[in-house]
Amino acid sequence: MSDSADGRRHVVIVGGGFGGLACAKALARADWRITIVDRENHHLFQPLLYQVATAVLSPADIAAPIRTIVRRQRNTEVVLGQVVAVDVDARRLRLADRTIDYDTLVLATGATHSYFGHDEWQPHAPGLKTIDDALELRRRLLLAFEAAEYEPDPDTRRACLTFVVVGGGPTGVELAGALIEIAARSIPRDFRRIDTTTTKVILVEAGERLLGGMPATLGDRAKTDLEHMGVDVRLRHRVTHIDETGAVVGDERIPAANVFWAAGVTGSALARTLGVPLDPAGRVIVDPDLTVPGHPELFVIGDLAHVEDPATGTTVPGIAPAAMQMGRHVAATLRRRPDADRPPFRYRDTGTMATIGRNRAVAAIGGRRFTGLVAWLLWSLVHVYFLIGFRRRMFVMLSWAWNYVVFAKGARLITGRPPTSSDARPPT
Amino acid sequence: MSDSADGRRHVVIVGGGFGGLACAKALARADWRITIVDRENHHLFQPLLYQVATAVLSPADIAAPIRTIVRRQRNTEVVLGQVVAVDVDARRLRLADRTIDYDTLVLATGATHSYFGHDEWQPHAPGLKTIDDALELRRRLLLAFEAAEYEPDPDTRRACLTFVVVGGGPTGVELAGALIEIAARSIPRDFRRIDTTTTKVILVEAGERLLGGMPATLGDRAKTDLEHMGVDVRLRHRVTHIDETGAVVGDERIPAANVFWAAGVTGSALARTLGVPLDPAGRVIVDPDLTVPGHPELFVIGDLAHVEDPATGTTVPGIAPAAMQMGRHVAATLRRRPDADRPPFRYRDTGTMATIGRNRAVAAIGGRRFTGLVAWLLWSLVHVYFLIGFRRRMFVMLSWAWNYVVFAKGARLITGRPPTSSDARPPT
Numbered sequence: 001m002s003d004s005a006d007g008r009r010h011v012v013i014v015g016g017g018f019g020g021l022a023c024a025k026a027l028a029r030a031d032w033r034i035t036i037v038d039r040e041n042h043h044l045f046q047p048l049l050y051q052v053a054t055a056v057l058s059p060a061d062i063a064a065p066i067r068t069i070v071r072r073q074r075n076t077e078v079v080l081g082q083v084v085a086v087d088v089d090a091r092r093l094r095l096a097d098r099t100i101d102y103d104t105l106v107l108a109t110g111a112t113h114s115y116f117g118h119d120e121w122q123p124h125a126p127g128l129k130t131i132d133d134a135l136e137l138r139r140r141l142l143l144a145f146e147a148a149e150y151e152p153d154p155d156t157r158r159a160c161l162t163f164v165v166v167g168g169g170p171t172g173v174e175l176a177g178a179l180i181e182i183a184a185r186s187i188p189r190d191f192r193r194i195d196t197t198t199t200k201v202i203l204v205e206a207g208e209r210l211l212g213g214m215p216a217t218l219g220d221r222a223k224t225d226l227e228h229m230g231v232d233v234r235l236r237h238r239v240t241h242i243d244e245t246g247a248v249v250g251d252e253r254i255p256a257a258n259v260f261w262a263a264g265v266t267g268s269a270l271a272r273t274l275g276v277p278l279d280p281a282g283r284v285i286v287d288p289d290l291t292v293p294g295h296p297e298l299f300v301i302g303d304l305a306h307v308e309d310p311a312t313g314t315t316v317p318g319i320a321p322a323a324m325q326m327g328r329h330v331a332a333t334l335r336r337r338p339d340a341d342r343p344p345f346r347y348r349d350t351g352t353m354a355t356i357g358r359n360r361a362v363a364a365i366g367g368r369r370f371t372g373l374v375a376w377l378l379w380s381l382v383h384v385y386f387l388i389g390f391r392r393r394m395f396v397m398l399s400w401a402w403n404y405v406v407f408a409k410g411a412r413l414i415t416g417r418p419p420t421s422s423d424a425r426p427p428t
Numbered sequence: 429m430s431d432s433a434d435g436r437r438h439v440v441i442v443g444g445g446f447g448g449l450a451c452a453k454a455l456a457r458a459d460w461r462i463t464i465v466d467r468e469n470h471h472l473f474q475p476l477l478y479q480v481a482t483a484v485l486s487p488a489d490i491a492a493p494i495r496t497i498v499r500r501q502r503n504t505e506v507v508l509g510q511v512v513a514v515d516v517d518a519r520r521l522r523l524a525d526r527t528i529d530y531d532t533l534v535l536a537t538g539a540t541h542s543y544f545g546h547d548e549w550q551p552h553a554p555g556l557k558t559i560d561d562a563l564e565l566r567r568r569l570l571l572a573f574e575a576a577e578y579e580p581d582p583d584t585r586r587a588c589l590t591f592v593v594v595g596g597g598p599t600g601v602e603l604a605g606a607l608i609e610i611a612a613r614s615i616p617r618d619f620r621r622i623d624t625t626t627t628k629v630i631l632v633e634a635g636e637r638l639l640g641g642m643p644a645t646l647g648d649r650a651k652t653d654l655e656h657m658g659v660d661v662r663l664r665h666r667v668t669h670i671d672e673t674g675a676v677v678g679d680e681r682i683p684a685a686n687v688f689w690a691a692g693v694t695g696s697a698l699a700r701t702l703g704v705p706l707d708p709a710g711r712v713i714v715d716p717d718l719t720v721p722g723h724p725e726l727f728v729i730g731d732l733a734h735v736e737d738p739a740t741g742t743t744v745p746g747i748a749p750a751a752m753q754m755g756r757h758v759a760a761t762l763r764r765r766p767d768a769d770r771p772p773f774r775y776r777d778t779g780t781m782a783t784i785g786r787n788r789a790v791a792a793i794g795g796r797r798f799t800g801l802v803a804w805l806l807w808s809l810v811h812v813y814f815l816i817g818f819r820r821r822m823f824v825m826l827s828w829a830w831n832y833v834v835f836a837k838g839a840r841l842i843t844g845r846p847p848t849s850s851d852a853r854p855p856t
Binding site: 040041042058059060061063065067068071072077078079080098131132135142143146149150187189190191192193398411412413414415 | 468469470486487488489491493495496499500505506507508526559560563570571574577578615617618619620621826839840841842843
């Protein structure tokens with residue numbers, strides 16, 4: 001794309017997530033030509049993805065076309081396409097069917113699942129990063145109850161009603177809580193032969209506690225809350241094997257038709273095409289100004305960036321507020337004169353929160369801790385507020401209000417592959 | 429499934445569409461054991477499916493789990509599964525992984541696309557019968573604009589912005605109207621390089637007029653309305669060829685990246701396993717009481733049934749109200765004593781309607797004709813009213829209200845296969 005010799009410099013932002021979009025929006029009035037490249041046509045509000053997986057929300061409730069988000073921003077173009085490689089020296093991106101030259105590049109492609117070297121687990125333990133992931137989880141979860149309803153063998157039926165969630169971070173905690181609520185509250189009356197309230201949800205975490213990124217008291221509270229709801233929480237346990245019949249947790253084999261993966265993440269594959277140093281989690285180690293060492297024109301932000309926080313000596317966490325702060329920091333840098341000093345990025349902790357279930361959440365905001373109903377209300381407000389676009393905000397609030405009143409889950413559709421119950425059965 | 433010797437007779441209803449569900453609900457208090465078998469887990473409000481295809485509504489807005497619809501009906505079970513064959517003599521259904529014995533069978537599996545002997549057209553001209561169909565149409569339609577935006581060749585770009593809709597019945601009319609509205613009103617500002625208002629939508633109908641099932645004046649009005657909106661309506665034209673580069677209409681080759689099929693339907697394949705006479709459209713020719721001749725225990729209803737209307741001498745149309753009337757008629761028959769006389773089914777024409785666009789529809793109700801805004805308001809009211817479940821009603825009304833105000837389409841997500849723009853390009 002060289003049809004642009006209008007004198008303005010060209011910044012290409014790869015990834016329309018929280019970081020990439022924040023950067024683009026902060027450059028709306030800057031004297032830059034902006035191109036956003038994403039392999040999906042939509043920005044995804046990932047913190048609510050587990051609600052699509054658990055049939056509370058529809059995909060369109062938590063996603064919006066990137067084009068529409070930036071439609072009023074006349075200096076910005078959007079390209080739907082997958083970046084295959086970055087030629088750092090030539091300042092050129094290679095896509096499947098074209099190349100894009102840049103003056104400055106912002107990589108914000110995020111992270112993907114990591115199975116800790118066990119990629120063979122992936123088909124049996126899907127993760128939750130994209131809308132298609134969420135729809136696949138929803139399909140599997142709903143089919144499990146369908147398969148159980150007509151399963152004559154009690155052991156196989158028990159396996160159909162057993163869910164193992166691997167990973168005790170926010171996604172794992174939220175998924176486990178939502179699963180037990182569906183089974184215990186939303187669907188019992190839909191079935192005639194099985195008692196869905198006997199569903200087992202087992203949350204496995206290798207560490208000492210849940211929600212490792214949050215204060216210890218909140219991780220403990222999350223555990224108590226989940227156990228009160230009926231989740232079997234196993235700390236200091238490792239999953240050592242996963243196949244189509246279940247998982248091995250420590251030394252125990254757990255027959256389960258469904259294992260969901262909410263554990264490891266690794267920087268997106270694009271990072272490995274750069275030829276620059278990565279940390280063990282596949283993230284690009286960047287300088288304090290968020291550029292790759294030796295490449296002042298190459299920024300990396302969001303979950304793909306390994307950034308040391310000079311204030312605390314720790315790594316900036318891979319969460320949406322951090323990504324947005326980095327995006328805005330890069331935009332501020334680009335708005336300066338090219339030869340100006342570049343201030344270092346400083347992470348401002350705006351708080352972390354995780355929801356657990358109806359009326360239950362935990363939140364750490366500005367040194368204060370919240371639990372229970374107060375945290376849950378805070379969580380709801382914050383998440384609705386940040387959902388992009390008024391329409392989405394209004395609909396999500398109504399969906400939640402409705403679900404709260406009637407315990408229904410409105411999006412309980414099995415779509416995708418032809419859903420006959422036979423293909424949901426574990427082949428025991 | 430023979431674990432049911434409780435003395436009640438067992439009716440199995442295959443198909444949870446309008447006909448099958450109406451039958452099951454009308455038997456809620458009857459002394460029958462009811463099993464509904466469907467290959468999907470949800471009832472689909474098919475008349476609004478085109479709105480999912482055109483990104484106005486989400487799948488969950490127009491579909492609800494069958495289990496949930498009948499959850500309070502204790503004499504009713506739901507089986508998710510595909511019926512492979514009916515053994516009429518043994519009164520037994522064969523599914524992929526089990527068999528189900530019945531005393532009475534109600535077949536309500538509807539119709540599917542027919543490509544008039546040209547099944548090779550199917551991959552290039554997808555139809556619109558299921559949620560997955562609708563999501564595939566949505567994906568193709570949104571990718572067409574993405575591909576056009578960066579297509580350097582003007583002819584290929586023009587093909588990306590050309591849509592051919594085959595079939596001038598309600599689905600074809602509604603689809604054509606929605607397509608031109610998206611292109612002309614919803615998305616122009618999203619794109620930088622193409623002018624989506626130049627999009628061509630060509631509606632091809634072999635007959636003398638649109639909406640053949642409705643009064644002629646309304647078909648004419650639909651044509652005028654569509655042409656006013658910019659649709660190229662071609663009556664008395666046949667599609668003679670379809671491939672990945674476009675369609676041949678009469679003698680003219682129309683380069684088009686997308687051809688959508690809204691023409692022929694044929695009775696679902698299950699009918700052919702019965703060994704009973706079918707009409708040329710693959711529908712089962714039933715007696716006036718809706719049973720298969722010689723089989724008083726075998727009912728066929730809805731789009732799968734070929735029923736003569738004694739009042740008019742015509743065939744009862746394949747629309748939702750007719751299917752629901754047939755379902756209730758069968759239920760009334762089953763509630764009588766087994767040896768009672770069986771009254772013939774009489775179709776009551778409750779009206780037909782089709783929407784065309786913003787403020788435009790046509791409706792024929794009880795001998796009266798409505799067009800324009802009045803018809804459109806009627807259409808909206810009727811469709812919202814019949815949507816099952818309060819939640820859906822409320823959300824659909826809000827979606828429509830919102831779209832009406834801002835011309836937005838809220839569900840413009842490309843999901844499914846990895847959507848890189850390269851795979852949307854016609855391989856010219």
